[in-house]
Amino acid sequence: MDMQDSRGVQLPRRRFVQGLALGGVAAGLGLWRGSALAQAGVQRSELRGNHFELEIAELPVNFTGHRRVATAVNGQLPAPLLRWRQGETVTIRVRNRLAVTSAIHWHGIVLPADMDGVPGLSFGGIPPGGEYVYRFTVNQSGTYWYHSHAGFQEQTGLYGPIVIEPRDGERHAVQRDYTILLSDWTDTGPETIYANLRRQSGYYNHGKPTVGDFLHDVGRNGMSQALAQRQMWNRMRMDPTDLADVSAATYTYLLNGQTPAGNWTGLFDAGDKVRLRFINGASMTFFDVRIPGLKMTVVAADGQAIEPVSVDEFRIGNGETYDVIVEPAADRAWTIFAQSMDRSGFARATLAPRDGMTAAVPPLDPRPLLSMADMMGAMNNGDMGHGMSHDMTGMTMDMPGMPPMSMAQESHAPALKTGPEVDMRVATPRSNLNDPGVGLRDSGRRVLTYADLHAVDTPISPRVDREITLRLTGNMERYRWSFDGTLASEAGPLRLRYGEQVRIVLVNDTMMAHPIHLHGMWSELESPEGEFQARKHTVVVQPAQRVSFRVSADAQGRWAFHCHLLFHMAGMFREVVVA
Amino acid sequence: MNMPDMPGMSTSAPMDPRAGHDDPHADHGTASQPVAEDTRPPNDHVPPPPPQATMHAMTPAEMTESMEMNPSPPLGMLLFDRLERSRSTNGDYATSWEAEGWWGNGIDRLWLKTEGERDSEGTQDARVDVLWSHAWTRFWDWQLGVRQDVGQGPNRQWAALGVQGLAPYWFETQATFYVGEQGRTAARFEASYDLRFTQRLILSPKLELNVYGKDDPQRGISSGLSDVEAGLRMRYEFSRKFAPYIGINWTRRFGTQDDATAASLRARETSWLAGVRIWF
Ligand SMILES: [Cu+2]
Numbered sequence: 030m031d032m033q034d035s036r037g038v039q040l041p042r043r044r045f046v047q048g049l050a051l052g053g054v055a056a057g058l059g060l061w062r063g064s065a066l067a068q069a070g071v072q073r074s075e076l077r078g079n080h081f082e083l084e085i086a087e088l089p090v091n092f093t094g095h096r097r098v099a100t101a102v103n104g105q106l107p108a109p110l111l112r113w114r115q116g117e118t119v120t121i122r123v124r125n126r127l128a129v130t131s132a133i134h135w136h137g138i139v140l141p142a143d144m145d146g147v148p149g150l151s152f153g154g155i156p157p158g159g160e161y162v163y164r165f166t167v168n169q170s171g172t173y174w175y176h177s178h179a180g181f182q183e184q185t186g187l188y189g190p191i192v193i194e195p196r197d198g199e200r201h202a203v204q205r206d207y208t209i210l211l212s213d214w215t216d217t218g219p220e221t222i223y224a225n226l227r228r229q230s231g232y233y234n235h236g237k238p239t240v241g242d243f244l245h246d247v248g249r250n251g252m253s254q255a256l257a258q259r260q261m262w263n264r265m266r267m268d269p270t271d272l273a274d275v276s277a278a279t280y281t282y283l284l285n286g287q288t289p290a291g292n293w294t295g296l297f298d299a300g301d302k303v304r305l306r307f308i309n310g311a312s313m314t315f316f317d318v319r320i321p322g323l324k325m326t327v328v329a330a331d332g333q334a335i336e337p338v339s340v341d342e343f344r345i346g347n348g349e350t351y352d353v354i355v356e357p358a359a360d361r362a363w364t365i366f367a368q369s370m371d372r373s374g375f376a377r378a379t380l381a382p383r384d385g386m387t388a389a390v391p392p393l394d395p396r397p398l399l400s401m402a403d404m405m406g407a408m409n410n411g412d413m414g415h416g417m418s419h420d421m422t423g424m425t426m427d428m429p430g431m432p433p434m435s436m437a438q439e440s441h442a443p444a445l446k447t448g449p450e451v452d453m454r455v456a457t458p459r460s461n462l463n464d465p466g467v468g469l470r471d472s473g474r475r476v477l478t479y480a481d482l483h484a485v486d487t488p489i490s491p492r493v494d495r496e497i498t499l500r501l502t503g504n505m506e507r508y509r510w511s512f513d514g515t516l517a518s519e520a521g522p523l524r525l526r527y528g529e530q531v532r533i534v535l536v537n538d539t540m541m542a543h544p545i546h547l548h549g550m551w552s553e554l555e556s557p558e559g560e561f562q563a564r565k566h567t568v569v570v571q572p573a574q575r576v577s578f579r580v581s582a583d584a585q586g587r588w589a590f591h592c593h594l595l596f597h598m599a600g601m602f603r604e605v606v607v608a
Numbered sequence: 609m610n611m612p613d614m615p616g617m618s619t620s621a622p623m624d625p626r627a628g629h630d631d632p633h634a635d636h637g638t639a640s641q642p643v644a645e646d647t648r649p650p651n652d653h654v655p656p657p658p659p660q661a662t663m664h665a666m667t668p669a670e671m672t673e674s675m676e677m678n679p680s681p682p683l684g685m686l687l688f689d690r691l692e693r694s695r696s697t698n699g700d701y702a703t704s705w706e707a708e709g710w711w712g713n714g715i716d717r718l719w720l721k722t723e724g725e726r727d728s729e730g731t732q733d734a735r736v737d738v739l740w741s742h743a744w745t746r747f748w749d750w751q752l753g754v755r756q757d758v759g760q761g762p763n764r765q766w767a768a769l770g771v772q773g774l775a776p777y778w779f780e781t782q783a784t785f786y787v788g789e790q791g792r793t794a795a796r797f798e799a800s801y802d803l804r805f806t807q808r809l810i811l812s813p814k815l816e817l818n819v820y821g822k823d824d825p826q827r828g829i830s831s832g833l834s835d836v837e838a839g840l841r842m843r844y845e846f847s848r849k850f851a852p853y854i855g856i857n858w859t860r861r862f863g864t865q866d867d868a869t870a871a872s873l874r875a876r877e878t879s880w881l882a883g884v885r886i887w888f
Pocket of ligand 1: 542543544592593597598601
């Protein structure tokens with residue numbers, strides 16, 4: 030029997046999902062804190078300057094009542110916040126005190142290829158007992174993060190925030206500025222999780238359709254419709270509850286290294302403008318973030334300033350960052366609530382004028398089901414057959430402003446053949462960027478979408494010399510992920526000519542959202558019409574969606590290009606060579 | 609690896625003259641001095657200088673290996689699908705098992721499958737298959753190998769060719785064709801389904817058919833449809849890997865009722881059972 034299984038029985042479920050009130054890193058170190066809140070609100074670990082000394086080592090932790098060993102930097106989980114200045118040159122000496130090779134990658138930072146920290150591409154990794162000195166000039170500003178790119182060390186805690194101060198000062202004056210790093214902790218070894226998924230891909234899905242769900246639908250919609258609703262999914266052997274590969278069945282969601290019970294707290298004074306720099310440093314979890322009662326003004330995406338847009342909620346994919354500004358006017362506490370996309374659990378923090386204050390924690394939203402749009406993309410009514418239920422039709426067709434443009438924008442690439450590596454293909458992918466995604470389409474809240482992202486400046490180059498289409502492929506049942514049906518270990522590199530301007534079109538032939546991250550160069554997101562939207566380093570492609578972005582191949586060397594879901598990355602990965 | 613003197617990045621990156629001013633206590637967000645226009649691009653983007661050191665050439669497989677990101681490393685699984693004790697309506701007790709283990713990378717796998725029954729008179733009927741399987745379509749694998757029958761009567765050896773996979777509507781299915789000595793042929797078909805009452809309480813119907821090309825009276829086998837077995841097991845998954853169950857099983861054997869060996873096997877049998885499903 031597995032660790033997390035027995036744990037689920039021994040520990041009250043709630044305690045396990047929410048973690049312990051006390052604990053985490055400090056308890057693991059034996060420095061028992063009088064109160065988790067006593068420490069809250071303090072940016073515990075911030076390093077600034079031009080020279081940094083980082084040491085990677087094991088760290089005993091206790092998030093769930095069980096002592097485990099994490100991978101940490103300078104004894105901290107998350108790793109220390111690094112504060113840099115735009116235009117300066119930083120030197121970072123990283124020592125590896127682990128028994129295995131390690132590596133740190135500076136996520137979203139434009140730097141020389143040998144400073145990028147990807148073993149096998151940038152360098153040979155940092156061997157046990159060894160060190161590597163990273164040195165590069167920081168020419169950008171904003172919110173970024175760093176994490177291990179060796180094995181599964183990111184899952185065991187090796188991640189930390191980076192804030193780069195703009196040389197001309199921040200665009201938006203605020204009184205408080207906090208990084209909010211979201212992550213997923215598990216007491217189970219990541220190798221075991223990966224093996225469990227490969228043996229049984231639904232291992233962590235505890236929201237599968239039941240007889241009760243079916244009877245409920247029969248009662249509500251009648252037998253024929255309840256059957257029709259399931260017919261296509263079951264015939265296709267696809268699961269509409271397949272929202273996340275790994276869930277709170279093993280994950281405890283952390284915010285700045287604190288469990289929900291630990292309740293990280295950020296302080297403000299009445300009238301303060303508070304900047305919250307959200308970073309999704311989770312290995313496998315998409316979060317939907319809101320602060321009930323507060324509007325959030327999104328001012329930056331992936332470190333890059335955007336025209337401010339006011340929302341109630343946003344979804345953040347693995348590797349993405351969003352900066353928001355809030356104005357908690359009243360003298361009360363507010364809950365920062367980040368539920369996992371599959372609604373199995375949440376991370377939580379509090380904004381409060383004084384330590385110890387809390388606000389109500391909202392219940393998890395109901396677990397959503399994938400819609401036909403997530404399987405088929407842009408659909409003609411005629412395509413859908415009589416099997417379509419009203420529910421599903423509604424989900425697709427009532428999507429606000431889902432324009433019919435996708436027909437003209439269809440991928441130029443022919444649909445792939447299915448096979449062991451490809452369990453589905455989307456003939457008519459949708460290219461609407463204004464879809465917030467499964468579970469957020471009808472939340473009644475104003476949810477950020479990619480259509481809302483408008484950079485405050487211009488693209489690096491308006492020219493497009495060449496277009497490359499990649500299909501995001503997988504076989505859920507076999508738990509295999511790939512680009513164009515080919516695993517990274519069997520594919521040659523994607524070659525870009527130095528100075529070339531390339532449009533990369535991603536078509537998602539799976540039912541999962543994939544955050545696709547290109548190292549070394551920006552991914553300049555385009556609208557379906559090909560207009561520049563925003564500069565990003567990580568582009569989420571929703572199920573059955575087509576998304577395009579421009580890349581200026583101005584960074585020589587070998588770069589990684591991959592899905593940022595840790596257990597997809599091994600297969601859904603390409604080397605990009607710029608020469 | 610020790611790299612005391614890392615390549616300086618001074619090459620082509622324009623250094624901002626304001627860089628390096630020492631103001632560690634600046635209240636970020638409020639400090640904002642007016643700036644004269646400089647030569648920076650409008651979006652502040654500065655291409656990075658080229659790397660000073662590059663990795664030696666590797667195959668894609670070596671590259672993913674050095675990242676410890678082999679997408680398809682070898683893996684194994686051992687599943688005791690059935691490990692149960694049963695009592696027939698005639699009062700006979702028996703112990704039976706059905707287990708399978710595999711080892712491989714997800715596309716090519718080596719399988720070991722075994723199934724059998726023991727009662728007070730010893731092992732009644734058991735088989736072991738050793739098969740190599742290859743993923744062939746998105747849900748189906750080819751299987752090729754050998755089968756050994758043991759238990760009552762003489763042991764039999766077979767060559768096996770089959771398919772295994774997930775049929776539409778989520779039926780786990782296997783169909784195998786066998787060729788044995790003396791022109792013997794056989795076919796086996798098995799299908800099962802998981803019906804979820806809750807996330808942990810699962811009813812699993814299962815059907816197994818055996819067809820033989822010719823009579824084998826010493827093993828109580830008649831040509832044609834030889835036997836049908838239908839089971840219904842309700843398991844409770846304390847975890848994915850540990851699930852006790854209770855259930856009921858029906859067996860119907862056809863032909864050679866007059867044969868002495870076959871008579872010891874009941875033509876119809878219903879039994880109640882309890883067991884456990886575990887995997888590693
Ligand atoms: Cu992915």
